[in-house]
Amino acid sequence: MTTTTPxxxxxxxxxxxxxxxxxxxxxxxxIGLIQERMAVSAVVQQTRIASGGRRVHLSREMEILGRYRDALGKPGTGLAMTLLELCRGRI
Ligand SMILES: O=C(O)C(=O)C[C@]1(C(=O)O)C=C[C@@H](O)C=C1
Incomplete structure (x- = not known):
């Protein structure tokens, strides 16, 4: 914690x-929320892969990109792309 003099x-x-x-x-x-998101995303991806699916689900990613863009404008799309890369790696 920063201290300030009187x-x-x-x-x-x-x-x-x-x-x-x-x-x-x-x-x-x-940062804590991002780490929590990464853990939850890993559960979804592992469950899908274990049942014969793919790691990536593009239509779901489009929904997420749209939500961030609607809330934050164009930079929101970039932020969502970075979040997705953190959660599922590069594609
Ligand atoms: O929602 C899913 O189906 C996920 O796998 C999670 C998630 C995400 O981190 O939001 C990760 C990878 C998919 O490509 C889409 C979304």
Whole structure:
């Protein structure tokens, strides 16, 4: 945790340090959620492969890309592609 001196309270430096602490905490949570997503995705992929299917399910990926694009615009598509690569590897 970043410490601020009493004199720094209410300064731009203190506001930035405080916001950065919140960003770091959010990033920790986002990374944890991504790791959780990877584990859940692995279960789906392993189950499908064990029952004779393929690792990749393209129509499902299109749905996911669309959801991220609708929520976040064009960069959302790139983010979803990165997430999918983390979860199922490169295709
Ligand atoms: O939903 C599935 O069918 C999955 O296998 C999960 C997942 C994903 O990580 O979202 C991974 C690989 C597939 O190509 C599609 C989606």
């Amino acid at each position: 004199e720094a309270t209410g300064t731009p430096e203190a506001a930035i340090a405080d916001a950065r602490e919140r960003i770091d905490a959010l990033d920790d949570r986002i």
